[in-house]
Amino acid sequence: MASAIQKIALNVSRDIPFNKLVLSQSNVRRVKAGLSIEELARDIERRGLLQSLNVRPILDDAGVETGTYEVPAGGRRFRALELLVKQKKLAKTASVPCVVREAGSAILAEEDSLAENVQRVALHPLDQFRAFRDMLEKGMSEDEIAAAFFVVPTVVKQRLRLMTVSDKLLDIYEQDGMKLDQLMAFSISDDHDRQLQVWEIVSQSHNREPYLIRRMLTEKTVRASDRRVRFVGLEAYLAAGGYIMRDLFEADDGGWLQDPTLLDRLVMNKLQEAAEQVRAEGWKWVETALSFPWGHTRDFAEIDGTPVVLSDEEAARLTALHSEQEAIEAEYAQEDEFPEEIDTRLGEIEQAIEALEERPVSFDPGDMARSGVFVSLDTDGTLLVERGFVRPEDMPVEPEVDHDESDGYDDAIDHRGDGDDAEGNGREGAPDIEPEEEDGLKPLSDRLLTELTAWRTLALRDAFAANPHIALTELLHSLVRDLYWQVSGVDCLEAYVREIPLPVHSPDMPGSLPAHALRQRNEGWKHDLPEDEDALWQWLDGLDDTSRLALLAHCLSFGVNALHESSHGPSLARSVRERLARAGRLATALRLDLVEAGWQPTVENYLGRVTRARILEAVRGARGNEAADRIAHMKKGDMAQAAERLLDGSGWLPEALRTRNVAGRNAGEAGTADMSDNPDAVAAE
Template identity: 55%
Template sequence: MTTAVQKITLSSSRDIPFSKLVLGQSNVRRIKAGVSIQDLAASIARRGLIQSLHVRPVVDTDGQEMGMFEVPAGGRRYRALELLVKQKQLAKTAPVPCVVGSSSSAILAREVSLAENVERAPLHPLDQYRAFKDLLDQGMSEEEIAAAFFISVNVVKQRLKLTTVSPALLDVYAEDGMTIAQLEAFSVSRDHTRQEQVWEAIKNNWSKEPYQIRRMLTENTVRASDKRAVFVGLERYEAAGGEVLRDLFQSDDGGWLQDVPLLERLVKDKLQMMADEIANEGWKWIEVAVSFPYGAADGLRELEGAPVDLSSEEKATLHALRDELRSLQAEYEEADELPDEVDQRFGELESAIKTLEARPVRFDLAEIARAGVFVSIDTDGAILIERGYVRPQDEAPVTPEGDNDPGTDGSDVEATGLVQRAVITIGGPPAGPEEDDEDGIKPLPDRLITELTADRTLALRDKLANDPATAFLAVLHKFVRDAFSGYSAQGVAMEVFVRGTVFPVQSEGLRDTNYARSIKNRHEAWEKRLPTDVADLWDSLSALTGTEQTELFAHCASLGVNALYERADRYGNGAISTHGVQQRLADADHLARAVGLDMIAAGWRPTVGNYLGSVTKARILQAVREGAGERASQLIDHLKKGDMAKEAERLLADSGWLPEPLRLADVDIEAVGSNAGDEDETLPEFLAGGDAGDEDVKQLDAAE
């Protein structure tokens, strides 16, 4: 027997004057969400009431209808209409489209309110993107679209940014094959072919994080924050036809410059132009590079120049700027927060004062004729010009007394007024390490260990210079070892005769580290205080206070630190033996503990340039596993070495991880000394593999 299907009856629809409507108390919406009542009212005024209200007759205690209707579902629309009535935009008796439910229905009014809100499906982002695109194609601007739908312009831009994504990937997203975050990540590039290649490469991986997609799409680009990009400027780069990839969905630090060869050409051209201008000053040579290694000027004599005096106009301007700055500081001294225009003025004044105080330096023309200039880009993207360095081969020959032959000291340049044309040399970036796909955990390359310990040596020097007590003790320790025959004077980290150490190899960027800059600034500050004539040096040092003497002592002592690893000659033919290097590093560990050296606190972080790009994939994974955990290493174990190194740099940035050569080894210097015959067994792991040299050969100390 067939059961008859019960037919349903839909509620009737009718227009009811607004004055006959009252807001029901059974509406489940209590918390404000979505478009505001004011914006909804504006939308109704623009488009009319798109969706009817659901109402029920109000009945008395006997169940008789009273001619009024309550609104259990559609409370926000009711309030928006109410606001329009208050604003005189809608008449109180204006008819409102309503769906009228039965007052005797078994379905509770609260259930109707809940169903209306729960069963509502938000618009799919892809549908929203297509709708916005249609409106844009029909002539509406992004600002007009945002105003019409009461959303921010940035939301409209974000949705329209999806036009840069391949249609094939949009289809994948529409079929729930990827998340909206993944789709947004693809929008950083306009290359549909590359987008599809990236998706094919990762779609079957268990990890398809948006950051991986962004990294793969921008792996051959340059960050807008890179000093080369800052030096050239985005406007000049884009004017030359370069494209900047931008990410509207998260902070992109200015975006990515896609045309790297164009950027490098613009950098070279701008550096060349500045070098040509400097060449007019008469220098003998000009070295030009994006950056120079630490110690590039070692062995060169630096000229002593005289600052150019301020003109009367400049003095008056500087005086006025300082007065205005002091006046503003006094006026806003108690203010918790500065007004924007005042804060901007503070910056302008400080910048103008700094520019006037940074006086150019005048050099002797005869000295200019034999000296040169280094031109590079500073870490903040500004031009860095270092004038006045004389190479040993360019020094004026010693002229016997009475020999007045002109031209031997370069004075002919000044006399004739001729300006020689400088030889400009433009250097390229250092070659990167070759690809190494070996997966085994092998000892670190000797060159890499030397580079790492160069960082440690500079950081240790900087730390020791700020600890006069330890510096004094270190030198006293060396005195005692020299003075008492029961001690060996070899294998120590300090020598009273301070001898600067040249780093034969070093990582890119060593010159720009915090500790390298700290040492340079401290050294230059003392140079300005000390007399130029050695005959006056004793009296000058005697005039220093006790504290100043100890600070200068610590600085000089710190320059003798040598904590470098050096490859030993396995046959003992040179001055370096494995045992000597081992003793030097152990002695340096004692020194590092005494001054509290922490390479992480000093500013060292593992990067592609200083570590990760020079080791095997297995080493990279080991570092990530130790620093960021097993799960983090699994995220990158499928990547190629270059990509793996870049991701490892990001994962290890704030982990506090250090490679073995930068850690404090738990080596007892006395125990090491007593086991000198078993050098390979007592060496740290990263030093294993070298053969001991002749112990009678002079050992290198960890400080010179």
């Protein structure tokens, strides 16, 4: 016969006046955590006490109950009630529901206190989301929900954002099939079909990191920080019916625009409107594009405009601004830094001065009738209008000159500034993407080498132009070599500069630091040049030595050529090798550092163009074997993306961009980079 199961008896529950309760020293909670006592008191004031206190009778020396009780479990609730009593919101004798442990129990008070805290299970985030959703559907606002649970509204918004995730993915998360940060990554999009497609892909992969989920969900979108978005404005995009994806769980830099086609149409419409306004000025032609190729003005002559003279009112305003600026700087000359309001005012003054000094330019109507304008989008998202360019066929015909009687020279080389192109439209043909099945440390393609060396050539020109001493040394070296080692020509001086075009380049080159510096330098010199040849000679003759050397270096920089070219035949191959060797010598003399010049490896300019072995070689050289091993299993596309993050800030350069004897840029030195320099890249893996 089976023995009867002994039934347990639960502790009695009774209401005890608050002034008969004291906090037990056996309460194990010592460290403050979670809701504050003040917040808990406000919650009890609003909702009442949702959970009884656990108490034990206090005995006197004879073992007799004294009528008072200690509270070993529920100390925070006790303190919240105590605060309400002090605030006179609760009577001292108010009844408090308590579960009473009998006197002399074998269960220690510390055990009760520990059990109540340890055996408590935190609410599952999905349950919290569903509760918030139900309250929202029953009429509570997000702010009211946040106030009721003493959390910031952002927490409520984040939890409610999970409403955009497919129910199937919510079920997978509920069954522990994915982590919370992965689920949150899916909330960036409300396209349930796409969410399920991405999960099907990543669930079969070793890499299920949230960053990968976000990238796959946003790969056909446009960042809100894109220059096109800055040009048209988010408001215009939204007004046209566009939609923005936001990430409430991670910094998203303004989100992602889901309709690139709509965005491009808005950009081109706005560019066309600007072009029509420019055309109304009287130009013969206006060309419009999102961006033009690098060097698109090379074959055009350029007409000069006349800056509009300041009006009397503008001149007085400019003088007043300069005076105010000088007075402020003199007043705070001994201070380490300006007060915030003074610094703000100085910034306003500088902007006002710049606006007045950058004068608009007027052109002769006759020149405008044979000239044109390029209208495009600048790298910072502003309108770029380049006026005054003449096509070769529209150039006036020069009368024939009897060269036998001429004491001058026929042709003047006009080095105009290159245009800007952030999209890489100057690149001829499609990029030479390496097939997935090809691997190994095979030589870099000719096109990729040309693009890399175009970057190096541009940076080398900038460094060359900024160092007149080396520029003059290089010129004298060329002249002496021609004089003593080659047969002289029939002209009086066979020294000239031929601008080397850079039609093949990566998209990031036009917006780079060297490109910006060269454009600024070129515009500065062009602004100072006289109008005719005789005046130019007199002007050059009167320049001080420093200015002459600086101008010489600038002019010579257009002829710097460090380009790799595909060679057919031993003679051309030898010429290219000799050129690159001399360019290397020049780079070493200038201590050219492509990292300082702004080049860094990306999927577009290098990592997506080489084999997996090359990618791993780069990561291994910059971040070590462990980092390379962590991405070695990935497919090439994912590996290139991961490598871009790992190499960010590492200072690694491909061999074609390295300069001998520049510290930290050689292959052996790059491998010493500390992983801590790039915590985001490490975390992403």
